[in-house]
Amino acid sequence: MSYLKIFSVLLLSALLAACPKPVVPDPEPTDVTYGADNSGAGTSGASGSGLGDGEFFGEAEETLGTVIYFDFDSSEVRAQDQDIVAAHAIRLNEDSFASVRLEGHADERGSREYNIGLGERRAQAVRQLLMIQGVNASQIQTVSFGEERPDAMGSTESDYARNRRVEIKYPR
Numbered sequence: 001m002s003y004l005k006i007f008s009v010l011l012l013s014a015l016l017a018a019c020p021k022p023v024v025p026d027p028e029p030t031d032v033t034y035g036a037d038n039s040g041a042g043t044s045g046a047s048g049s050g051l052g053d054g055e056f057f058g059e060a061e062e063t064l065g066t067v068i069y070f071d072f073d074s075s076e077v078r079a080q081d082q083d084i085v086a087a088h089a090i091r092l093n094e095d096s097f098a099s100v101r102l103e104g105h106a107d108e109r110g111s112r113e114y115n116i117g118l119g120e121r122r123a124q125a126v127r128q129l130l131m132i133q134g135v136n137a138s139q140i141q142t143v144s145f146g147e148e149r150p151d152a153m154g155s156t157e158s159d160y161a162r163n164r165r166v167e168i169k170y171p172r
Contacts, residue, residue: 068126070164073110075121077129085126088168089133096136102126103167104144105151107160112146119144119166126166 065084068077077085092098104119123142131137152159 066168068122068166068168069161070122070166072107072160072164073118074164075118075125077125082129084168085129086133089130089135092130092135092139093133096139098170099139099141100130101141101143101169101171103149103169104142104146105149105163105165105167106146107163108147108150108155109160110147115146116144117146119146122164122166126168 065081065087068081068084070076071078088100092100102123104121104123106115106118106122108115110118120142123144127137127140127142130140147163150159150163151165152162
């Protein structure tokens with residue numbers, strides 16, 4: 001009886017393997033000519049001008065504040081930054097296809113593990129405020145970088161204050 005099952009499975013596998021697969025044609029390539037010698041490709045974007053440095057972020061970054069700062073060892077959004085969060089909530093509620101990434105950061109004080117957790121709590125605090133104002137949870141992504149991506153490279157209190165933040169980014 002078991003030989004019959006094995007033979008049936010092998011026969012079915014052979015038949016399926018012999019079936020022709022549908023051919024999906026490649027889309028027509030677009031030919032864009034940038035110059036007479038077609039040498040439009042270059043490395044000018046890697047010159048530190050900001051081009052080619054990562055993801056494209058939309059126009060909201062230009063018109064809305066994109067950084068929420070926090071007090072030392074705190075994940076509570078300050079009163080002066082709640083208007084920025086509210087403006088982003090309005091934008092996200094107007095465009096249900098828009099999404100936002102909240103990047104949590106911390107200064108270098110504390111252990112690496114603690115700072116990752118603190119950055120996550122900060123990102124989640126901003127996420128909660130957005131959701132309270134009607135933003136769909138599926139539009140929000142959070143990530144914590146802890147102390148790994150400082151904005152300021154010093155050891156003064158003003159440097160630390162610049163590193164305690166959540167950056168609001170709109171990936172495209």
